[in-house]
Amino acid sequence: MEIGLILPMGDDDRPGVPASAASILAMARAGQDAGLDSLWVYDHLITVEDEGRTSGLWEAWTLLSALAVTTERVRLGTLVSCTGFRNPALLAKMAHTVQELSGGRLILGLGAGWHRPEYTAFGYPFDHRVDRFTEAIEIIVRLLRGEKTTYSGRYSQVDGCELLPPLSAGSTRTPILVGTAGERMMRLTARWADAWNVAWFGTPNERFTQLRGTLHAACDAEGRDPSTVDVTVGLVVGGRERPGRVPVEPAAVADVLHMWRAEGVRHVIAWPDPTDAVGVEAFLGGAAAYRAATTAAP
Numbered sequence: 418m419e420i421g422l423i424l425p426m427g428d429d430d431r432p433g434v435p436a437s438a439a440s441i442l443a444m445a446r447a448g449q450d451a452g453l454d455s456l457w458v459y460d461h462l463i464t465v466e467d468e469g470r471t472s473g474l475w476e477a478w479t480l481l482s483a484l485a486v487t488t489e490r491v492r493l494g495t496l497v498s499c500t501g502f503r504n505p506a507l508l509a510k511m512a513h514t515v516q517e518l519s520g521g522r523l524i525l526g527l528g529a530g531w532h533r534p535e536y537t538a539f540g541y542p543f544d545h546r547v548d549r550f551t552e553a554i555e556i557i558v559r560l561l562r563g564e565k566t567t568y569s570g571r572y573s574q575v576d577g578c579e580l581l582p583p584l585s586a587g588s589t590r591t592p593i594l595v596g597t598a599g600e601r602m603m604r605l606t607a608r609w610a611d612a613w614n615v616a617w618f619g620t621p622n623e624r625f626t627q628l629r630g631t632l633h634a635a636c637d638a639e640g641r642d643p644s645t646v647d648v649t650v651g652l653v654v655g656g657r658e659r660p661g662r663v664p665v666e667p668a669a670v671a672d673v674l675h676m677w678r679a680e681g682v683r684h685v686i687a688w689p690d691p692t693d694a695v696g697v698e699a700f701l702g703g704a705a706a707y708r709a710a711t712t713a714a715p
Contacts, residue, residue, distance in 0.1 A: 421455030616651025670703020
């Protein structure tokens, strides 16, 4: 099972959480040095809290490009990139470029978006998000598979589009991950994606079991073997006190990683809340303990 960390993006002003780009890149390098398999960014433009407070974030793909050239081994991903913020062919081109910069380490996580205030603030349409996603993911996947693509939809069009120049030797086809819990999006995951992400969890629970069943049903409907879709889970370490949340303690983190491995999950992506030195160090310590135990097991 692979283990990843979601990086802060500059929108969390709690004490000790990196906010500058330089400090976020430093956390990324520390995570790589600690042996993590992956590092992830999230793609929002602003966040507006219930009380009306607005926070801003660094732009995800710009930061991802910096990560691509300041890390060497660790995989890089978007959890997830909103298809409503960018023309789908351009988004594919951006992913293709980051794949080149990173030497083949990108995982392209995609989603339809959900936070209306950022759509309104930046002038993007919020309607028919799944319909728009349906068109976008087909264009993106076909382009990233190397196809010269023509597509005429209600929301998106391309005409003889292809991604050039080709990736250098050693770079690989970009894997597609979709983050969703909705039935229509599950069908699109089964049709187009290499991996599925569902969040946010502490310990495995009934909700996870039900959603995995929905994915399997979607795969059956698409004529696909469910075992060919990697299951990935977003894990909260710390955060608000709710049943199943993981304490900020290395032993607790190691225990819950073993639980998710037993569920057949291929990749756990952790969000320490807050993502400060205490939370990250506890998570890294738990990941190391988990790795030591699984390596020692017969």
